[in-house]
Amino acid sequence: MDYSFSYRLKMAGFLIAAIGYTISSFSQDTVQTVVAEKGDGILSLLRKQGVNPYEHYDDFVSMNIENLRDSIHLYAGRTYRIPVADLDTVKVVDSIQRKTKEIKKIEGKRYAIFGKDHEMVLPNSEKLKGAVYYLVSGHGGPDPGAMATYGGKSIAEDEYAYDITLRLAKELLSHGATVYIIIRDENDGIRDERILEIDHDEVAYPNKTIPLNQVARLRQRVDIVNNLYKKNRGKYQRLIVTHIDSRSVGQNIDVFFYHHEKSKNGKKLAESIHKTFQKKYKKYQPNRTYSGTFEDRTSLYLVKKTHPAMTFIEVGNIRNKKDQRRILEPENRQALAKWISEGILLDYKLGEIGPIR
Incomplete structure (x- = not known):
C-alpha cells in the first residue's frame, strides 16, 4: 500500500x-x-x-x-x-481536492414593463407552470380613481394599484406562470418612491386607449379578459383585480377580498389569499387583530361579467393616514404583492374544486 x-x-x-x-x-x-x-x-x-x-x-x-x-x-x-x-x-x-465542478448558471428573463431597476426576473420555482393569470389594476388612463393628499402632494389610486400589480406579476412570473398585465404603463415600471407621480398614459392590453366613460372602461376590461380566456381555454386561469378604497378619512380598513357568489374556485382563491394574510398578521403583528374578510360581491361589474374564477382585492383606504402608510411605502407594497402571491400559490396547490364558471 x-x-x-x-x-x-x-x-x-x-x-x-x-x-x-x-x-x-x-x-x-x-x-x-x-x-x-x-x-x-x-x-x-x-x-x-x-x-x-x-x-x-x-x-x-x-x-x-x-x-x-x-x-x-x-x-x-x-x-x-x-x-x-x-x-x-x-x-x-x-x-x-482539485476537482472541477460544473456550476449551473441561473438565467433570468427581462421584462421592460417592470422598469430598468426591476426588469430582470429570476426563476424561483415552476410551481405555477401552466397556470395563466390576468392582472387588472383599478382605474388608469383618464380616470385616476380615488384621490388624496399627502405631504402637500396629490396621490392617486391607479398609480399605487398599478405598482402593487406589477410587483405581483413579477412574483408570479418567477414561479413559472403566464401573466397578462391588462392595464399597462410602459413608462412607469416598479417604483420605489413614496409619492408616485400621476400621469394619464396608461393603456389597456395590448395597446388600447382607455375610455373616459366608466361603463365603457369596465366593458373594455371585461372583453379583453374574456377574449384571452377563450384563447387559453382548457388551461388553469385566474383573474386578480387590485383596487384601493376611498372611504371616509377616519376609516382605517384591512385588506378585503371579493368573489362571485356562484364561483367555487373564485371563493377558494379569495379564501386562500385571505388565510395567507391572517397567517402573516399573526406572525408579524401578533398584537393586532386582522379584520379583513373574503365575501361574495357579485354587484361589482368585473366580478359579475368576467369568465375566469377571480378575486377582487381592496388593499386599504387611500384617504386614511394609517392606510396611507401601507400604500405609500414601497416595502409595504412589496409585502402586499408577496403575500398575495403566496395566497395564489396556496390556491394553485389546493387544486380546482368543480368546474370553472
Whole structure:
C-alpha cells in the first residue's frame, strides 16, 4: 500500500473537516449588522448592504421582528441584523481536492414593463407552470380613481394599484406562470418612491386607449379578459383585480377580498389569499387583530361579467393616514404583492374544486 498516499488522504480529510468546522463557526458567530438612517426602509437598507431585498425580505423581518414598528418599519438609529447567504463548503472542498465542478448558471428573463431597476426576473420555482393569470389594476388612463393628499402632494389610486400589480406579476412570473398585465404603463415600471407621480398614459392590453366613460372602461376590461380566456381555454386561469378604497378619512380598513357568489374556485382563491394574510398578521403583528374578510360581491361589474374564477382585492383606504402608510411605502407594497402571491400559490396547490364558471 502507498502509505504516502494514505497519509495525504487522511490529511486532506482532516483539512476538509477543519475548514468545514471553521466555516460553520464563522457563519454562527459572525452576524452582519447595520444602523438604520433616517429615511431608510427595509428594501433600501438591504440594497445598500448588497443583499437582494426581494429574496431576503422575509428573512430580515424574522430576524428583526422585535425591533420593527408595526412589524415592518425601521427605527432610525437602531441596529439591525442583515441576513447573509451561507458559504458554499462544497466549492471549498472541491478546490482542495482539485476537482472541477460544473456550476449551473441561473438565467433570468427581462421584462421592460417592470422598469430598468426591476426588469430582470429570476426563476424561483415552476410551481405555477401552466397556470395563466390576468392582472387588472383599478382605474388608469383618464380616470385616476380615488384621490388624496399627502405631504402637500396629490396621490392617486391607479398609480399605487398599478405598482402593487406589477410587483405581483413579477412574483408570479418567477414561479413559472403566464401573466397578462391588462392595464399597462410602459413608462412607469416598479417604483420605489413614496409619492408616485400621476400621469394619464396608461393603456389597456395590448395597446388600447382607455375610455373616459366608466361603463365603457369596465366593458373594455371585461372583453379583453374574456377574449384571452377563450384563447387559453382548457388551461388553469385566474383573474386578480387590485383596487384601493376611498372611504371616509377616519376609516382605517384591512385588506378585503371579493368573489362571485356562484364561483367555487373564485371563493377558494379569495379564501386562500385571505388565510395567507391572517397567517402573516399573526406572525408579524401578533398584537393586532386582522379584520379583513373574503365575501361574495357579485354587484361589482368585473366580478359579475368576467369568465375566469377571480378575486377582487381592496388593499386599504387611500384617504386614511394609517392606510396611507401601507400604500405609500414601497416595502409595504412589496409585502402586499408577496403575500398575495403566496395566497395564489396556496390556491394553485389546493387544486380546482368543480368546474370553472
